[in-house]
Amino acid sequence: MRLIIFGPPGAGKGTQAGLLEERHGITQISTGDILREAMAQETELGQKAKSYIDAGELVPDALVRDLAEQAIADEGHDDFMLDGYPRTDQQAEWLTEFLASNETPLDGVLSMKVPDDVLVRRLSRRRVHEETGETYHLDHDPPPEDVDPDLIVQRSDDEPETIxxxxxxxxxxxxxxxxxxxxxxxxxxxxxxxxxxEVFGRIEEALDALER
Known part of the structure; x- marks a missing residue:
């Protein structure tokens, strides 16, 4: 299947995309991950992207498009789930044209729906170890008891107002x-x-409906 998954911060799309890859062989294509990997490997596109980032500028849409299209091509234009691309209607139009040129249109776009109060609670409960950078969640993955609680802090971007x-x-x-x-x-x-x-079960039901 050829899919897109999008949703607000804290919606769990990364977790769900990982499960789809693990259980159904649908490769998660995260443009953020691709960008970091391309820069780490110093590919031609990665070096171009790094030049913009080092200059404090945004990576141009056209460059992100090239990275996404290459990743899709690497998967044989099938069995992928895009995460983080497209972000605008212009990028969506580019993607539609690219897939149409390969006769591989999208099967569906999964839109994760979570109320704001739930998202704020999820994200505001995250904590980070000040020295190691390890991330915890007070509800689902609390820090071990032997960790100094004074070193467990909340990042500024995880404060409710910022969220x-x-x-x-x-x-x-x-x-x-x-x-x-x-x-x-x-x-x-x-x-x-x-x-x-529970959420993954709903996604599987949605995919079953798309395949009918």
């Missing part, structure tokens, strides 16, 4: 994208509340 600002920006950026795919009958809302397996 709400991030959510507002996300919705502004993705509103047109959701409309784009809804108009093409590709948007599939998925309730992202509840446990990991």
């Amino acid at each position: 709400q600002n991030r959510l507002d920006v996300y919705r502004e950026e993705t509103a047109l994208l959701a409309t784009y795919y809804e108009e093409r009958d590709l948007l599939v809302p998925v309730d992202g509340t509840g446990g990991i397996e």
Whole structure:
């Protein structure tokens, strides 16, 4: 299957995409990961991206497009799930054209739906070890008892007010994208509340419906 998954920060899309890769062989293509890997390996595209980042500039859309298209091609244009791309309706149009040129259109776009109050709670409960950088979650993965609690801190971007600002920006950026795919009958809302397996079950039901 050829899919996109998107959702606000804290919606769990990375976790769910990982499960789909593990259990169904649908490769997660995260443009953020691809960008970091390309820079680490000093590929031609990675070096171009690094030049912008070192200059304090945003990586141009066209370069991110090239990275995404190469990753899709590496998967034989099938059995992939895009995470982090597209982010705008222009990028969505580019992707549509690219897949159409290879006769491999999208099967669906999974849109993770989680209320803001749940997202704020999820993200605001994250903590980080000040010295090691290890991440914990007070509800699901608390720090071990032998760790000095004074070293467990909350990052500034995990404070409730900052999280709400991030959510507002996300919705502004993705509103047109959701409309784009809804108009093409590709948007599939998925309730992202509840446990990991519960949410994954809903995703599997959505995929079964797409295959019919």
